Amino acid sequence: MEFREPIEQLIRDPREFTRDVKFPKSDELRIYDTSLRDGEQMCGIAYTPETKYEMCRRLSDIGVHIMDVGFPAVSLDERRSLQLIMDGKRKGEIRADLDVVVMCRSTSKDIDATLSALEEIGVAPSAVTFFVFTSGSDLHMKYKIGKSLLARESKPESEWLDQPLSFYRAANIRMQCDAIRYARQHGVERVEFGGEDGSRGDVDYFIELFKAGLEAGATRPSWPDTVGCLTPEATRWFSTRIVEAMPKDVTLLNHFHNDYGLGTINCITSLACGFKAFTVTANGYGERAGNVPLHQVVTALKVLYGVDIPGFKYNKLWELARFMESVSGYPIQAHEPIIGANVFAHESGIHTHAMLIDRRMYEAVPAELVGGHMHFIYGKHSGLSVVEAALKKNEAKLAKAGVTVDAALAKRVLDEVKRVREERALTGRTYDTINQYYAGINGLGLSEGDVLEIAEGLGRPLSAKT
Known part of the structure; x- marks a missing residue:
């Protein structure tokens, strides 16, 4: 209908309340999609290499800038996925400027395995970004990777519980930096790095970890809310301190999970504090309650904050959602914001x-x-x-x-x-x-009962089978 009055006079524009929110320049924002790795870690999801290629092609086309393809060293299928994607870049089916990320832990063994996997499929280390990660909270450093840190420091395992947290913090930084330097010495030009469970860690320690990693030759620090426990207030507290402590030319990456349904607003809050790259998945698929949904963040930024990401094809979000449902086996809820069946x-x-x-x-x-x-x-x-x-x-x-x-x-x-x-x-x-x-x-995954049935079939003595 053609109203007599301007629409702005009839209803308030939501951007009236967000105009003072400052973001990095829109052409500096980077959409980091982890559907192929973190999204696939959702219970019951398993993608074929061909499906991953098609996912990557569609996400490249819609306008994401960075693509996490996971761990090529762990299986033939993972290497095949990466090979298809890199071939797609060469053929022009996937954007040439798409930053492809491979993952490995902060050990020379993991890095060597990844380098070998790349060599096997004809991909140069300089053609991808290595995400070399470690732990970020004291809980993870001491009780998850503590024994590995003890071994690296030539300490007996018997000292595991008695060593103070300060020992594990220092050992963790040394391990992270050694891994970064090792990767750079072996032809890797771009190194992303960070520590799991960062949101439950000490911010000053994380800043120390970031500064040491950058000095060792890394290029993109990643700060994760691995268990999705942050509020927007906590996100602002952490993000502000990290941004203020980092060089201005460094692109900081955030990574939020959605355990309390706050992933989207936490992501936007972090960007408003100065982070420039943000991790998402198509349809919000991911472990537990999922990751930050791509459709929510980009649409909220555009409609509610006036931040239009250059080159992003917003009009393909519904099409992408239906495709992701078809290959994952998971329909999204009908009232899912923006892409749910009942939204319009x-x-x-x-x-x-x-x-x-x-x-x-x-x-x-x-x-x-x-x-x-x-x-x-x-x-x-x-x-x-x-x-x-x-x-x-x-x-x-x-x-x-x-x-x-x-x-x-x-x-x-x-x-x-x-x-x-x-x-x-x-x-x-x-x-x-x-x-x-x-x-x-x-039925998408196997139950514990299925596992026991397999174990009985494989482990039963031959005499009992006959």
């Missing part, structure tokens, strides 16, 4: 009546922006106006069937729609749908 659907009479006047009545995210489309669902809560509109829209088609559209017909149709919907509610079809959903989800 309307049923209740009050809403549909208003939407028939103008979609801006109840549409905060323009459907076309993200490749979606507004539509109506007809059911228990429908009103007469939406049925009348549907009949009017299809009047020519109905006329061919000998049907005359009038107010009386619209009322009868509405009554029948409500009756059919209420009848469906009594049949228990909803319960069948839910049961099928959980059966499908549980």
Whole structure:
């Protein structure tokens, strides 16, 4: 509808409240997608190399800048995935400027294995970024990798529990820096680095770790909220201190998880503090409650903060979401912001009546922006106006069937729609749908019972098998 007044006079622009929020320049922001690695670590997901290639191709096309492809040293499939992706870059099917990241722990053994894997598939160390990671919290340093740190420092394992935290902190930095230098000495030009569980660690220690890593030759520090426990307030506290302590020309990377549903706002908060790269996954897939969803961050930045990432194809978000559902086996919830099936659907009479006047009545995210489309669902809560509109829209088609559209017909149709919907509610079809959903989800991975059955089959003595 064409309003008499400017739309800005009729409704408040949400950006009115965010104009003072300062972000890095939009062309400095870097979308770091980890769907192929962290996304695949979601329970029950397993992608083939060909699927990973297609995921990477689509994500490259939509506009991500950095792609985490995981650990090429761990399996033939992982190496095949990387090989396909690098071939795709050479052929022009994947953007040549896509920064491809491979991962390894902070040990020369892991780095050697990764270098060998790259050599096996004809990829130069300088063609990719190495993410060389360690631990970042005292809990992880002492009780997860503590024995490895003791061995590196030529200490007996019997000292594990007695050594103070300061020992593990210092040993961890030495290990991280030795690994960075080793990678650089073996032809690696770009080294990302950081410590798991950073959000539960000491910020001053993390700053020390970052400064030492940069001095050793690393290029991109990564700060993770591995267990998704931060609030926006805590994120601002950590991020501000890290940004202030780092050289201005360094691109800092954040990595949030979504265990409390705060991943998106934490990510945006960190960017507003000066971080320039942010980790996401398509559809938010990932371990536990998932990672920061790509669609949420980029759309919120654009619509709510006025930050438009150059070259990003927002109108392909819906298409990408449907593709990711098809290859992962995981449908996203119908009310998932921006890409859920119900986001642009309307049923209740009050809403549909208003939407028939103008979609801006109840549409905060323009459907076309993200490749979606507004539509109506007809059911228990429908009103007469939406049925009348549907009949009017299809009047020519109905006329061919000998049907005359009038107010009386619209009322009868509405009554029948409500009756059919209420009848469906009594049949228990909803319960069948839910049961099928959980059966499908549980069937994506193997259960403990499946593991025991395999063990019995493989471990049973030959005499017992016969």
